[in-house]
Amino acid sequence: MYKWTKNPESRSLPAGEAMAKWMKKNLFPTPAQSMLSIILFSLILKMLTPFLDWFVYDAVWLGSADDCRQASGACVAFIREKFTFILFGFYPREYLWRPIAAIGLFICMLWYSKEPSRWSKRLVRRWVVYVFLWILLMRGGMFGFELVPSNKWGGLPLTLMLSFVGIVFSYPFGILLALGRRSKMPVIKAFCVGYIELIRGVPLISLLFMSSVMFPLFLPEGVVIDKLLRAQAAIILFVAAYMAEVVRGGLAAIPKGQYEAGEALGLSFFQIMRLIILPQALKIVIPPTVNTAIGMFKDTSLVLIIALFDLLNTTKTALKDGNWLGFSVEGYLFVALIYFIFCFSMGKYSRRLEYELTTSRSH
Amino acid sequence: MNNNEIPFWQDPKNRSIVFQVLAFVIVIFTSWYLFSNTQANLQRQNIATGFEFFTQEAGFEIGESVVEYDSSSTYFGALKVGFLNTFKIAVVGNFFAILIGIFIGILGLSRNWMVRTLSKTYVETFRNIPLLLQLFFWYAIFTEILPGLRQAMMPIKGFFICNRGLFLTVMADHPIWSWVIAAFFLGIALTFFANHFGLKRQAKSGQEFPIIIWGIGLLFLFPVLIWLLGGAPTKLSVPELQGFNFSGGYNLSPEFFSLLLGLVLYTGAFNAEIVRAGIMSVRKGQWEAAESLGLSRFKSLRLVIFPQALRVIIPPFTSQLLNLTKNSSLAVAIAYPDFVNIANTTLNQTGQAVEVVGLIMAVYLTFSLLTSFFMNWFNRKMALVDR
Incomplete structure (x- = not known):
């Protein structure tokens, strides 16, 4: 692999000279490359100006739908009008502080947990406490918090919840499947391989359909399970198969001697796994696990097909408002930005972890 | 009693048998429980199981189809249309997604900072936004932003773009065209063969094989020759506004084009990253x-x-090929009549939930298995051969 290291000389140079040197190397190394740079630069400028016109100079930041229709620019007023609905769906307006607090705490928790040095049992306990707080804030119904049923949840909290719960449950399930797939017992192996390959071979949408139309048929008469819960189960079952493949990669990377050493110590299979193999294997696969998590975060948008009000569906619903028709581009760009911020920062984090974890291993 | 004898429970062999029997029984019992519940529920709702509905009249229209279909056709006919539409989007989509992936991936390694950054920006933007959102976005551009049929934009002569999709100028129908296309595909195969043969000869004798010239010859001159033999028809079919629609030309529906654009740009971003990482993995x-x-x-x-x-x-790349095929099922959200969309309509009309969902899964599993077989074959061909 190439290692892009900074030229040690360039550090001692004054800023202007260093920049000139960088530009010479990266923008104008040969006449042909210089031409290319200049052409591309002017093209970007040419594309950027109409965008700026649309988004800044001609945009309507304050005003009504009619003001927007008369202007040629973006209708930011639409986003301002629908901001609360897109982010929180049908959540009762008088308790809006509750989902806001829940999301704020969630982001704080993520921020706190991002350092590998803080990963400990205490952190897990803090997350458990946090999950109870989330339920208390979102659902209520105890300690004087008014009950807000799950069909009123929507927008960003719903998307975050589907992803978070999906990850937390699919991860152990995926580990079990991966262990089963590497098991020497033919029956167990066959079940695990069959499950993993079946799920990975079909689109998520077919599982969501299954959860919405087929699952009610599976249950005995009179038993009804909440639609949100069914969708969540479908997501967990789906992602577990992908998690299993990620974990399997990590298990395959652990040398056989580690198993034998565990056996020589007289440990049982589950002790070997819990104490020796999994801590090493799971550490290797943290970056691909985060990538799977990103994929799942994006995939939660599919629940709109079975009419749950996640972030994308609240946006679509906002766009159907008769007074504000015709601002799809603005609405979609806004919500795309939210998804982008989450996915991009998770991706960056995954790459950073990959770097940190590999360097710490080589020491 | 012998002291060395292992108690039944501590013998790994016995334990493994007990575990397996236990797992087997649990799975069988759960399946039986779900199955019997389903049977009971279906009986209560008076839904007959089985695939008899295949031969019933479907009664709904389908927007676009590669085979003949109308609302008096059977459900089987409708599902066949959906299957072919899925196949079409998967083949066309994967073709362009791979092209974009290779192109953008190589650009990502350019010496030019500008090119590198543009490639990276494309990759990061498109792979970090949910595909479904991207599909809605492109579809909204068609339905909301683009002008109606009568004000259709014409960026190039004979190429129209409006809220009814894209209208392209194509060659007018003539029997020779199918032969020309066949010749082109034959040319592709022959170029591959010539390249293979040329490289082998070069490895043996050191003689360089002018593959570029041969490639151009096989890919272009060969079809042109066929075209000349067929009398060189030059008649064009130009889309022209007549009444409420265009006549002539070739129409790409907004649904198809939005789906294609979304799938290609989304998967292309992943492919580009794979190509870039692959090239970087080759040592300096x-x-x-x-x-x-x-x-x-x-x-x-x-x-x-x-x-x-x-x-x-x-x-x-294999898993991306499969991902694009599976993701094409999101077509249901923008009303492109792919397999899932038509199966969903069938489900709503007949209530045959178990059969239809099973069918959807079976179809995608078949796609997955076929792609896996093909790619494994290709992978074996490309694998390292020790000399």
Whole structure:
């Protein structure tokens, strides 16, 4: 692999000279490359100006739908009008502080947990406490918090919840499947391989359909399970198969001697796994696990097909408002930005972890 | 009693048998429980199981189809249309997604900072936004932003774009065209063969094979020759506004085009990253060795680097091919009549939930297995051969 290291000389140079040197190397190394740079630069400028016109100079930041229709620019007023609905769906307006607090705490928790040095049992306990707080804030119904049923949840909290719960449950399930797939017992192996390959071979949408139309048929008469819960189960079952493949990669990377050493110590299979193999294997696969998590975060948008009000569906619903028709581009760009911020920062984090974890291993 | 005898429970062999029997019983019991519940529920709702509905009249229209279909056709006919539409989007989509992936991936390694950054921006933007959102976005551009039929934009002569999709000028119907297309595909196959043969000869004798000239000859001159033999028809079919629609030309519906654009740009971003990582995984010494042999940058990439990178690239490419095919099921959200969309309509009309969902899964599993077989074959062909 190439290692892009900074030229040690360039550090001692004054800023202007260093920049000139960088530009010479990266923008104008040969006449042909210089031409290319200049052409591309002017093209970007040419594309950027109409965008700026649309988004800044001609945009309507304050005003009504009619003001927007008369202007040629973006209708930011639409986003301002629908901001609360897109982010929180049908959540009762008088308790809006509750989902806001829940999301704020969630982001704080993520921020706190991002350092590998803080990963400990205490952190897990803090997350458990946090999950109870989330339920208390979102659902209520105890300690004087008014009950807000799950069909009123929507927008960003719903998307975050589907992803978070999906990850937390699919991860152990995926580990079990991966262990089963590497098991020497033919029956167990066959079940695990069959499950993993079946799920990975079909689109998520077919599982969501299954959860919405087929699952009610599976249950005995009179038993009804909440639609949100069914969708969540479908997501967990789906992602577990992908998690299993990620974990399997990590298990395959652990040398056989580690198993034998565990056996020589007289440990049982589950002790070997819990104490020796999994801590090493799971550490290797943290970056691909985060990538799977990103994929799942994006995939939660599919629940709109079975009419749950996640972030994308609240946006679509906002766009159907008769007074504000015709601002799809603005609405979609806004919500795309939210998804982008989450996915991009998770991706960056995954790459950073990959770097940190590999360097710490080589020491 | 012998002291060395292992108690029944501590013998790994016995334990493994007990575990397996237990797992088997649990799975069988759960399946039986779900099955009997389903039977009971279906009986209560008076839904007959089985695939008899296949032969019933479907009664709904389908927007676009590659085979003949109308609302008096059977459900089987409708599902066949959906299957072919899924197949069409998967083939066309994967073709362009791979092209974009290779192109943008190589640009991502350019010496030029501007090119590199543009490639990276494309990749990061498109892979970090949910595909469904991207599909809605492109579809909204068609339905909301683009003008109606009568004010259709014409960026190039004979090419119209409006809220009814794209209208392209194509060659007018003539029997020779199918032969020309066949000749083109034959040309592709022959070029591959010639390249293979040329490289082999070069490895043996050192004689260079002018593959570019041969490739141009086979890919273009051959079809042109066929075209000349067929009387060189030059009649064009130009889309023209007549009443409430265009007549002539070829129409790409907004649904198809939005789906294609979304799938290609989304999967292309992943493919580009795979290609870039694959090329980066080839050690720098290989570039230097190629350079010291006097190969140009393009030639080193084509002859030395890319064949090695392919070994890293092919397995993740396979899963991207499958992902695009599976993701094409999101068509249901923008009303492109793919298999899931038509199966969903069938489900709503007949209530045959178990059969239809099973059918959806079976179809995608078949796609997955076929792609896996093909790519495994290709991978074996490209695998490292020790000399």
